[in-house]
Amino acid sequence: MEKDKTAIIHPRPSSIVASLYTLRDLDIDVAILHGPAGCSFKHARLLEEDGMHVLTTALDENGFVFGGHDELVDLIKKAADQFNPKKMAIVGTCVSMIIGEELHDAVIEADIDIPVVEVEVHAGYRDNTKGVLLALKSALNVGIITEAELKRQTHLLNSATEIEKKHGAASKAYLAPSRGDLKYKVAKRIYELLSNNKKGLIIMNVKKETGYMFADILLAINQAAEQLSVLENIINFANIDDSVGLPRVRQHAKNIQKGFFEHNIKLNENIGGLDEYAINGDKVKKLIENKYSDFDFAIIVGVPHAIPNDITSSMEIFSVTNGPRQVLPLKEMGHEHVIVEIDLHPKTLGVSSIVESEFGATLREVTKDHKMEKCLELN
Amino acid sequence: MQDKKIIAIYGKGGIGKSSTASNIAAACADEGYKVMIIGCDPKSDSSINLLGGKRIPTILGLLKEEKDIEEKDIVFNGYNGVKCVEVGGPEPGIGCAGRGIIVAIQKLKEVSKVHKDMDLIIYDVPGDIVCGGFVAPIKKGFVNEAYVLTSGEYMPLYAANNICRGLSKINTELSGVICNSRSVTREKEIVNKFATQLKSEMLAFIPKEQLVQDCERDGFSVIEKEPRSQIAAIYRELGNKIMSTKKSSIPVALEDEELRELIR
Numbered sequence: 001m002e003k004d005k006t007a008i009i010h011p012r013p014s015s016i017v018a019s020l021y022t023l024r025d026l027d028i029d030v031a032i033l034h035g036p037a038g039c040s041f042k043h044a045r046l047l048e049e050d051g052m053h054v055l056t057t058a059l060d061e062n063g064f065v066f067g068g069h070d071e072l073v074d075l076i077k078k079a080a081d082q083f084n085p086k087k088m089a090i091v092g093t094c095v096s097m098i099i100g101e102e103l104h105d106a107v108i109e110a111d112i113d114i115p116v117v118e119v120e121v122h123a124g125y126r127d128n129t130k131g132v133l134l135a136l137k138s139a140l141n142v143g144i145i146t147e148a149e150l151k152r153q154t155h156l157l158n159s160a161t162e163i164e165k166k167h168g169a170a171s172k173a174y175l176a177p178s179r180g181d182l183k184y185k186v187a188k189r190i191y192e193l194l195s196n197n198k199k200g201l202i203i204m205n206v207k208k209e210t211g212y213m214f215a216d217i218l219l220a221i222n223q224a225a226e227q228l229s230v231l232e233n234i235i236n237f238a239n240i241d242d243s244v245g246l247p248r249v250r251q252h253a254k255n256i257q258k259g260f261f262e263h264n265i266k267l268n269e270n271i272g273g274l275d276e277y278a279i280n281g282d283k284v285k286k287l288i289e290n291k292y293s294d295f296d297f298a299i300i301v302g303v304p305h306a307i308p309n310d311i312t313s314s315m316e317i318f319s320v321t322n323g324p325r326q327v328l329p330l331k332e333m334g335h336e337h338v339i340v341e342i343d344l345h346p347k348t349l350g351v352s353s354i355v356e357s358e359f360g361a362t363l364r365e366v367t368k369d370h371k372m373e374k375c376l377e378l379n
Numbered sequence: 380m381q382d383k384k385i386i387a388i389y390g391k392g393g394i395g396k397s398s399t400a401s402n403i404a405a406a407c408a409d410e411g412y413k414v415m416i417i418g419c420d421p422k423s424d425s426s427i428n429l430l431g432g433k434r435i436p437t438i439l440g441l442l443k444e445e446k447d448i449e450e451k452d453i454v455f456n457g458y459n460g461v462k463c464v465e466v467g468g469p470e471p472g473i474g475c476a477g478r479g480i481i482v483a484i485q486k487l488k489e490v491s492k493v494h495k496d497m498d499l500i501i502y503d504v505p506g507d508i509v510c511g512g513f514v515a516p517i518k519k520g521f522v523n524e525a526y527v528l529t530s531g532e533y534m535p536l537y538a539a540n541n542i543c544r545g546l547s548k549i550n551t552e553l554s555g556v557i558c559n560s561r562s563v564t565r566e567k568e569i570v571n572k573f574a575t576q577l578k579s580e581m582l583a584f585i586p587k588e589q590l591v592q593d594c595e596r597d598g599f600s601v602i603e604k605e606p607r608s609q610i611a612a613i614y615r616e617l618g619n620k621i622m623s624t625k626k627s628s629i630p631v632a633l634e635d636e637e638l639r640e641l642i643r
Contacts, residue, residue, distance in 0.1 A: 067511060098478045100511020102518050 009174050010325060014123040015131030017043045019091055022135035024052045025208070025246040026144055028117065029085030034072050034101060035059055035093025049350035050209075053083055064095055069106055076110035087144065089117040089135075097122040115142040127170070129157040149246070159278035167305035167333055169325045177324035180340040186318060187363040189337065190221065190299065191370060193316070194228050198296040201315075203284060204238040206302030207277045208249055210322060211240065212348040213341060213357045214301040215256050217320055220360035221299060222265055224367045235292060237269040239280050244273035251352075259354040277303040285311045300335075309333045320359060384622065385500045386554070387516050389546075390528030391538035392506030395559040398591060398600075399528055399614075400503040401428045405602035406611075406618035408459035412498040415454075416461060417487070419516060421468025421476045425503035429457030432598020437467020438483040450491040458603050462493055476505075477512020484519045499622065507538065508545045517551050524554040524627055526582070529573070531558065531566030533642055536573060543577055544632035554627035555582035557617065562587045569642055576637065577630045583617040586610065 016033070017040050023031050030053045033039055037058040044054035057075050059068045072090070079088065090103045103118040117138045121131050136153050139145045164170040193200060202221055206214045218236060225234045238260075242253035253274050260267055269287055272280045288295075288311050297316040300307050304319035305326065317335040321327070322344035330338045341357055348355060388396050397418070404416045418425025423437050435455045441448050457463040466483040468476040487494070494500055502516040516522050525546055529539035539556070546553055556574035558581055560566055567584050574581040594604040601611045633641070 097481075098475055100477055100481055100513075100515060100518075102511075102514075105518075 007173060008170055010169075012169060013128040014040065014043075015125045015128045015134075016040050016091060016093060016121055016123050018128045018131030019119045019121045019135040020044070020047055020052075020054065022132045023089045023091070023117065023119070023139075024050055025248045026087070026117070026135075026139055027247055028052055028087045028089045030055065030079045030083050031089040031091055032057065032072070032075055032079060033091050033093055034068065034096040034103065034106075036095060039093045039095075046346050046349050051350065053079070053085075055079055059095060064099060067099060068096065068101060072101070072103070072106040073109045076106060076112060076116070080110075080112040080114070085114060087115050087117070088112070089119060089138075091135075092120045092122055094122040094124060115144060117142055117144065127161045127164075129161050132157055145246070152244075153275070156275055156278055163278050163281075163303070163306045167329045169323060169329075171329050175325040175328055178327035178340070179324065179342065180321075180327045180338045183339055183359050183362045184366070186337045186339050187359065187366040190297075190318065190363065191224055191228075191366050193297050194221075194225050194230055194233070195370075197230060197233060199233045199235075199294070201235050201237065201288070201292055201295050201298040203298060203300045203307060204236070204240075204302055205271070205277050205280050205284070205300065205304070205306055206239060206274065208274050209252050209348045209351075210302060210344055211238075211252060211256050211274055212351050212353070213322075213344050213355050214320065215259060215354045216357040216360040217299070217301050217363075219259075219263055219265065219354065220357075220363040220367075222263070224363055227367055227371065235268045235295070236265060237271050237284060237287070238267055239270070239272040239274060239276055240267070241270050241273045241276075245275045249274050255352050256354065278306055281306045281308050284308075288312070304330055304335065305333060309335075383498065383500070384524060385502075385520065385522050386524045386526060386621065387502040387504050387522045388526045388528055388557075389504060389508070389539075389542045390506065390559075391535040394506075394528050394530060394535050394538075395585075396506075396528055397425045397503055398428070398595065399557060399559060399585070399617075400425060400501050401600045402591075402602050402611075402614040403618050403621060404429060404461045404499075404501055405458050405600040406615040407499050407622060408461045409602060409606075409615070410618065410622070412622065413496055414461045415494055415497045415500045416457075416463055416503060417484075417500065417516070417520070418463075418465045418503045419480050419483075419513075420466075420503065420505045421471070421479070423465040423467045426455075426457055426461075426463035426465060428595055428598055428600045429461050429463055429603075430455065430598070435463060435465055437465040438486055439467035439469075439479050442482065442486065448486060448490055450493060453487065454491055454493055458600065462497070475512070477510040477515075480512045481515045481519065484515050488519070508542065514549055517549060522551070524621075524624075525551050526555050526557055526621070527553060527630075528557045528559050529570060530561040531563045531569040531642070532561055533638075535561075536569070536638060536642070539573070540577075540633050540638055543630035547629050547632060550629065552627040553577065553579045553630040554624050555580055555620070557582055558584045560585060560587045573633070573638075573641055576633055576641070578628055579630055580626075582620050582624070583613060585613055585617070 033056040057071045121134045240253040242250045299318040301320040318337040319335045408414045455463045468479040527539045529535040558570040571581045588610045
């Protein structure tokens with residue numbers, strides 16, 4: 001089979017970073033990047049806020065030329081002393097993999113008595129999901145996950161890669177970033193539909209911790225509907241099944257469920273786990289076919305391009321993404337309104353409850369304004 | 380599990396590693412062993428004399444075309460069933476041959492299980508271990524014995540000594556020194572002494588014979604083309620020694636001055 005050779009020229013997520021996020025989901029306490037100090041800097045810092053220490057051997061020109069074995073051994077020992085971790089990981093970078101550094105040798109030599117996951121990864125893979133797979137395979141080697149979980153995750157990742165190629169950031173040779181439609185206008189339109197007694201589906205199909213912010217949009221729409229006394233016109237879908245996935249991902253699902261409970265949100269359809277966003281499309285499709293085909297509009301948040309567009313074609317579609325390069329593909333899928341929650345991901349790291357979204361805040365303001373207008377009319 | 384021999388033959392460039400490797404492979408195949416040869420030089424000519432002078436597609440060459448690779452695309456049957464694999468690599472002066480070796484060995488292990496049935500796997504590695512990638516056969520290919528090939532001349536000895544220093548650094552045992560003669564004076568004595576000083580031994584003294592060249596010009600090993608020759612017998616004896624050797628130890632490299640003293 002010939003591989004797809006379309007060259008994609010916009011920068012895309014790094015497989016080294018994908019490995020780091022996976023290690024965090026495995027509750028690794030300290031991850032050591034074996035490479036230059038600046039490699040994956042931004043995400044390393046964000047992950048620190050999420051409770052995983054990320055360190056670097058800071059290889060310099062000398063390290064590139066003479067290798068960094070001793071530096072790595074020293075840092076493993078130092079990290080073990082300083083942070084007292086239960087689980088550690090060593091993560092490769094482009095430079096250490098090119099010069100053939102042996103992560104395993106350093107781990108053996110450092111000889112610390114906790115599991116150490118060795119991920120031989122660089123950023124040169126076409127699909128960044130390769131970084132997740134490499135981390136999971138290494139985790140299996142030290143017995144941190146089961147064979148069954150690896151199999152499940154492999155299936156999920158392959159599906160995720162597929163949807164990115166079909167309708168996502170890997171769908172075109174170049175995708176210009178966009179901020180999408182104006183949030184104020186979109187909020188007004190949703191408010192209008194609700195006031196006109198239209199029936200709407202809110203489909204929250206989110207990837208892991210991003211759910212903390214996308215959930216706020218579901219919340220805001222429910223609040224608007226409640227205020228207009230049309231809650232019965234709204235059906236909530238969300239992928240917050242807490243019985244599947246890596247430990248940390250299950251905890252996120254529990255936390256979001258708790259948030260919904262506290263706000264009296266009725267979850268009509270729990271469509272899957274927080275890591276199953278790429279395979280939930282068919283489930284959503286069947287549910288709509290069987291139960292909700294006469295609805296007027298749908299608001300899809302999180303990974304909207306994973307929901308097949310044929311099923312929602314008769315509805316007015318709103319989608320909310322956190323990827324500026326996702327706007328164009330969503331418009332091409334026929335979504336009338338596409339908005340972007342800029343910088344969503346950093347704000348959802350290190351949190352354990354629902355956080356306010358810009359669109360949620362906008363819709364709440366719109367709702368408040370209308371309420372005031374109504375009060376003034378009555379007076 | 381020390382029943383399977385996974386060996387690497389090191390030595391200065393041009394000293395005859397590929398010739399020796401092909402002849403050992405052919406000799407051991409004749410003895411009924413299952414043999415595989417993995418050429419790690421970007422020139423990709425390690426197995427050429429087991430294949431009647433033909434070149435085979437290389438792992439890296441196929442990877443570059445981004446094709447899905449199966450075992451049959453990269454493992455070829457040579458003389459008397461010897462499995463031949465060539466890693467390949469970039470043109471001289473561009474890219475990174477070292478990274479190439481790492482990637483190719485990983486790929487080979489991923490798509491091929493044939494190495495599991497082998498009695499003898501020979502890695503034919505480039506002359507000098509110039510970077511991390513060149514250690515990949517040992518680290519990722521699980522080489523359990525290393526051999527060093529040298530003549531009695533100073534430069535090959537110097538290179539061989541350097542290689543031994545590298546082997547001890549990466550904790551790899553040396554199983555013997557092979558002398559590929561260039562007909563210099565006191566050669567046997569020099570190489571013998573060199574081996575002893577390394578805390579190893581000289582396994583074979585291969586005399587300089589035009590016959591080896593003649594066979595190679597036609598694309599054959601002497602084992603295949605001139606099986607009854609005297610030199611073929613020497614290769615056979617070496618093959619037997621390699622298959623039966625149990626003794627190996629971390630080499631102790633000589634100081635430069637000791638090496639100088641040796642050839643004086």
